[in-house]
Amino acid sequence: MFYPVKMILTFEHGAVRELRLNRPPVNALAPELIAALLHSVEMAPREGRRALVLSGTAGMFSAGLDVPVLLKLDRPAMDAVWRDFYALMNALASSPIPIAVAITGHAPAGGTVLALFCDWRIAAQGDFKIGLSEVQVGLPLPPVIFSALRRLIGARSAERLAVTGLLVSPTDAANLGLVDEVVPAEQVVDRAIKRCQDLLALPQAAMNLTRRQARADLVREFARDIDHELAEVGSWWWNQETQAALHRMVEQLAMKKKS
Amino acid sequence: MFYPVKMILTFEHGAVRELRLNRPPVNALAPELIAALLHSVEMAPREGRRALVLSGTAGMFSAGLDVPVLLKLDRPAMDAVWRDFYALMNALASSPIPIAVAITGHAPAGGTVLALFCDWRIAAQGDFKIGLSEVQVGLPLPPVIFSALRRLIGARSAERLAVTGLLVSPTDAANLGLVDEVVPAEQVVDRAIKRCQDLLALPQAAMNLTRRQARADLVREFARDIDHELAEVGSWWWNQETQAALHRMVEQLAMKKKS
Amino acid sequence: MFYPVKMILTFEHGAVRELRLNRPPVNALAPELIAALLHSVEMAPREGRRALVLSGTAGMFSAGLDVPVLLKLDRPAMDAVWRDFYALMNALASSPIPIAVAITGHAPAGGTVLALFCDWRIAAQGDFKIGLSEVQVGLPLPPVIFSALRRLIGARSAERLAVTGLLVSPTDAANLGLVDEVVPAEQVVDRAIKRCQDLLALPQAAMNLTRRQARADLVREFARDIDHELAEVGSWWWNQETQAALHRMVEQLAMKKKS
Numbered sequence: 001m002f003y004p005v006k007m008i009l010t011f012e013h014g015a016v017r018e019l020r021l022n023r024p025p026v027n028a029l030a031p032e033l034i035a036a037l038l039h040s041v042e043m044a045p046r047e048g049r050r051a052l053v054l055s056g057t058a059g060m061f062s063a064g065l066d067v068p069v070l071l072k073l074d075r076p077a078m079d080a081v082w083r084d085f086y087a088l089m090n091a092l093a094s095s096p097i098p099i100a101v102a103i104t105g106h107a108p109a110g111g112t113v114l115a116l117f118c119d120w121r122i123a124a125q126g127d128f129k130i131g132l133s134e135v136q137v138g139l140p141l142p143p144v145i146f147s148a149l150r151r152l153i154g155a156r157s158a159e160r161l162a163v164t165g166l167l168v169s170p171t172d173a174a175n176l177g178l179v180d181e182v183v184p185a186e187q188v189v190d191r192a193i194k195r196c197q198d199l200l201a202l203p204q205a206a207m208n209l210t211r212r213q214a215r216a217d218l219v220r221e222f223a224r225d226i227d228h229e230l231a232e233v234g235s236w237w238w239n240q241e242t243q244a245a246l247h248r249m250v251e252q253l254a255m256k257k258k259s
Numbered sequence: 260m261f262y263p264v265k266m267i268l269t270f271e272h273g274a275v276r277e278l279r280l281n282r283p284p285v286n287a288l289a290p291e292l293i294a295a296l297l298h299s300v301e302m303a304p305r306e307g308r309r310a311l312v313l314s315g316t317a318g319m320f321s322a323g324l325d326v327p328v329l330l331k332l333d334r335p336a337m338d339a340v341w342r343d344f345y346a347l348m349n350a351l352a353s354s355p356i357p358i359a360v361a362i363t364g365h366a367p368a369g370g371t372v373l374a375l376f377c378d379w380r381i382a383a384q385g386d387f388k389i390g391l392s393e394v395q396v397g398l399p400l401p402p403v404i405f406s407a408l409r410r411l412i413g414a415r416s417a418e419r420l421a422v423t424g425l426l427v428s429p430t431d432a433a434n435l436g437l438v439d440e441v442v443p444a445e446q447v448v449d450r451a452i453k454r455c456q457d458l459l460a461l462p463q464a465a466m467n468l469t470r471r472q473a474r475a476d477l478v479r480e481f482a483r484d485i486d487h488e489l490a491e492v493g494s495w496w497w498n499q500e501t502q503a504a505l506h507r508m509v510e511q512l513a514m515k516k517k518s
Numbered sequence: 519m520f521y522p523v524k525m526i527l528t529f530e531h532g533a534v535r536e537l538r539l540n541r542p543p544v545n546a547l548a549p550e551l552i553a554a555l556l557h558s559v560e561m562a563p564r565e566g567r568r569a570l571v572l573s574g575t576a577g578m579f580s581a582g583l584d585v586p587v588l589l590k591l592d593r594p595a596m597d598a599v600w601r602d603f604y605a606l607m608n609a610l611a612s613s614p615i616p617i618a619v620a621i622t623g624h625a626p627a628g629g630t631v632l633a634l635f636c637d638w639r640i641a642a643q644g645d646f647k648i649g650l651s652e653v654q655v656g657l658p659l660p661p662v663i664f665s666a667l668r669r670l671i672g673a674r675s676a677e678r679l680a681v682t683g684l685l686v687s688p689t690d691a692a693n694l695g696l697v698d699e700v701v702p703a704e705q706v707v708d709r710a711i712k713r714c715q716d717l718l719a720l721p722q723a724a725m726n727l728t729r730r731q732a733r734a735d736l737v738r739e740f741a742r743d744i745d746h747e748l749a750e751v752g753s754w755w756w757n758q759e760t761q762a763a764l765h766r767m768v769e770q771l772a773m774k775k776k777s
């Protein structure tokens with residue numbers, strides 16, 4: 001396996017910066033990728049970029065948290081990962097500039113989580129899996145993620161998807177409201193750039209004030225007692241059932257790779 | 260008319276217990292059926308059952324409150340019925356084990372109310388009526404029921420359905436989000452059992468924690484000042500308009516039966 | 519251009535009063551029309567009417583705020599307009615009698631705003647534009663309007679529509695939940711009357727109590743610190759970007775009229 005120096009590739013499209021996840025083979029969210037993405041999202045507006053596109057590899061947006069790597073961490077290290085991951089979700093939710101996500105392929109669990117907090121979700125057409133499958137691998141869905149999901153698709157569908165850990169196709173995701181549109185795979189990044197450009201063509205003070213207002217409920221989720229929530233979510237990770245299910249999943253992945 | 264000894268039939272499907280309403284001819288919710296159902300819902304987890312299916316008769320899930328019987332009660336007796344009915348809704352909402360409801364046929368008013376508080380609603384295909392028709396028979400919709408309805412289908416549709424007392428077909432109910440799926444009548448119980456089994460096949464700590472989280476808003480409805488609400492709802496029953504409308508309905512039912 | 523004496527025509531359909539906007543050419547909401555509409559909405563129940571239909575001209579419900587007129591006002595006068603417009607929205611939301619709106623044609627910005635606060639929205643089929651285009655003309659969407667929009671169509675669609683200022687067709691508006699139904703143009707007023715009559719045929723105490731309950735969240739929006747919000751919204755109007763965008767729009771309208 002080859003790790004390029006840059007886990008995130010940066011492309012400039014006029015005032016719109018594209019951050020492309022580039023951690024083969026599946027853009028798994030390892031601690032250093034989470035930290036790098038947090039840094040990149042925070043730096044973009046400071047460097048004068050006016051909108052962001054978050055994209056992945058063709059066929060694979062992100063497989064979510066890098067469980068094989070995370071299972072090797074001790075409690076303080078894993079707590080730090082959760083803290084960074086929450087900071088990343090908060091940075092996406094609170095971004096002073098709009099963020100469109102180009103879901104270029106599969107986006108199970110953490111892959112979909114990133115999308116929940118962005119302004120606009122565009123998915124590539126294809127046989128891809130989208131959804132919050134955390135429960136399937138033994139991890140209860142963190143409360144802030146559940147709230148963001150419910151905000152997008154309503155309490156009824158959120159309960160159903162979260163509790164079952166169901167993964168759905170891009171088309172079903174669009175019907176649920178989990179993504180905003182589905183386009184042919186080769187157009188997904190261009191469409192995300194276009195959505196950003198459309199926002200930048202609007203009167204900016206009006207757009208920004210309205211955007212801040214429309215997203216205030218999402219931002220408020222991070223004003224709750226996040227330390228308490230981090231302690232709770234942190235403890236879930238070490239639950240016996242969770243550890244067993246995560247280890248089982250890693251073994252299955254390893255066997256798949258061999259065969 | 261024949262009343263069997265058991266108003267609720269119990270069937271065990273592995274870890275899933277089916278509670279089948281069995282009070283001919285229409286599974287009307289008489290005081291003793293409400294009390295029996297409350298008891299059955301509370302006992303199932305204590306007896307080691309891991310999920311519940313709530314079903315009815317083919318073609319008739321439940322016609323709702325047994326108005327002819329209730330109209331004969333005095334104020335203290337009727338207050339006790341409301342208290343039990345609220346306890347039943349609370350038991351369904353707060354159940355430590357998942358409950359799928361197999362809406363086997365018609366489910367006007369109280370029939371639909373039971374379904375609102377369950378985890379999963381599966382309706383039988385057919386020319387059946389589903390909805391909260393309380394207003395049509397002169398009864399304002401109790402606040403906790405309205406909140407549960409709004410949680411499922413959103414504020415706009417909830418306002419429309421509640422205010423007009425509209426009854427809809429299973430297919431329209433699914434389009435509104437009032438039920439989760441519609442299946443051929445002969446499969447509705449099996450599908451409900453299957454949904455429960457699917458939940459039980461998931462990592463249980465993760466499923467349960469996520470489920471509790473996803474339903475916390477529904478459970479919180481019963482943490483409000485329910486005594487105050489019970490006093491209000493109780494008084495509505497004795498409103499002149501309500502009494503007149505309910506008596507009119509009972510007379511029409513009696514005439515229908517004769518003809 | 520001819521201004522009739524009566525900017526609002528009144529028609530009585532039994533217990534249902536129709537208020538037809540009648541300010542050619544586009545039913546623009548000038549200060550005196552806002553004040554007249556507020557007065558008419560408040561007077562109807564006092565004069566014994568039991569429901570209202572709010573309609574417009576065939577092809578044009580209302581083009582929204584009369585920007586050319588409003589741009590000539592000084593700050594105190596414009597503050598008074600906002601105060602009246604908020605009072606109008608509050609009167610629609612809090613009306614003791616149901617209000618169905620017959621969206622007889624285009625309803626950009628303020629046209630759609632009126633509809634948000636009514637009980638029932640029926641749109642005429644046709645090539646008409648509906649939506650909250652405020653941001654497109656440089657005006658941030660006032661918070662109380664955003665809340666009413668989110669209540670109807672959910673947080674995700676509300677964010678998308680509000681931030682982009684998107685105008686949509688009647689059919690798309692129905693799919694979003696922004697209107698409740700779309701009917702052939704010649705039937706839109708009759709359907710609105712029919713919806714009112716249906717509500718009046720229901721047991722009235724039950725209907726009214728349930729209606730008040732279902733709309734309590736909308737009414738509560740006006741119990742917030744509206745003075746603070748009015749100060750904020752008032753200041754937005756005088757923002758340089760907003761003024762420039764509004765003047766540009768007025769110039770474009772003037773050029774269109776000449777050509």
